[in-house]
Amino acid sequence: MTKVGFVGLGIMGGPMAANLVDAGYEVTGYNRSSAKVEKLVAAGGKGASTIAEAVSDAEVIVTMLPDSPDVESAVLGDDGVLAHAPDGALLIDCSTIRPEVSRAVAEQAAKQGVRALDAPVSGGEQGAIDGALSIMVGGEPDAFEAASGVFDVVGKTVVHVGPAGSGQTVKAANQLIVAGNIALVSEALMFLEAQGVDTESAFQVLGGGLAGSKVLDAKNKGMRERSFKPGFRIELHHKDLGILQSAARESGVATPVGSLVAQLMAAAVAQGDGSLDHSGLFRQIARLSGKE
Structure with missing residues (x-):
């Protein structure tokens, strides 16, 4: 062995x-x-x-x-x-x-x-x-x-x-994409709820089209039920976006959407949500909407 x-x-x-x-x-x-x-x-x-x-x-x-x-x-x-x-x-x-x-x-x-x-x-x-x-x-x-x-x-x-370091660079890109997806699924859920739409059926059809993603499939149920048991904590995703921002700045690359999501993650950590699953970013979107 x-x-x-x-x-x-x-x-x-x-x-x-x-x-x-x-x-x-x-x-x-x-x-x-x-x-x-x-x-x-x-x-x-x-x-x-x-x-x-x-x-x-x-x-x-x-x-x-x-x-x-x-x-x-x-x-x-x-x-x-x-x-x-x-x-x-x-x-x-x-x-x-x-x-x-x-x-x-x-x-x-x-x-x-x-x-x-x-x-x-x-x-x-x-x-x-x-x-x-x-x-x-x-x-x-x-x-x-x-x-x-x-x-x-x-x-x-x-x-x-x-070569060495490339895995971390690709992971930073991964975390950028995942964070952006989580933020947008959160906004979509808040919008659907405000319009009185059945969110389970809404996400079922959204998941079958171009809006579908692994993030949507994996995270929408927890968001809908306000269940944020950590699989990956907000505080760690906040850390990862810091890595992305630093590396992007050194490379001369603009990440305007990523920077916005990073600020939302930072705010979630500052307001005590850092130990929640990163889908708990929904709570920050809800706060901004006056719903939490």
Whole structure:
């Protein structure tokens, strides 16, 4: 069995690690919250109390962490992944972070004989549970090929998009598109409700035409029922749009719609909705309409 060290067992990482266990990998997981580690152990994995314990004899190391500083600390830190990873190990970072941080990780990993990929994912909690994530991968082609077995377990659409940092760039574009979709579905729902239309049947027909999207299909029911249990939190999407805006500014690219949605996300976080699912952006649209 291939030994996998998994660092970060949250909403996304936990199901991904469990799927690797089910597929026959020997998975040792680490998480700052011991309850998440215990859940992996209950699923047949092994638990670690430190990063070193999780990765020191791993052939493949997967990290799924919230933000760039977390990756810098957990991977590049003095007692982090690269300080303990075996020579020849394969590092797959599935976090969504700044492209330049992924490039720094790849550069440092190469110096230490570790192959590194930035492989952010899309598909939310259900995609992680189902092993059906979309994965955009940056890094060397040989490392991508070496990671194919792991990707086949956790993902459905897996594409090598370029050198180190490219996966993060594509993920930023993904988050721009998703955020825009969520905002527009929210506005459409508010409009339909104000007009007294049956919203379930309205979204059924909208989903069958050009207005249809995966966001509309996945999020309209929760919005209609005002149920925003997090699959992907507003505060994380707010962070991701910050990555997009920074990278776009450096590239000289205007993102006027993205900037507006980023402000709506920021306002939602400021008003206490950051822990809600990102479809909870509907609440901000409702506030602006005087309906919440």
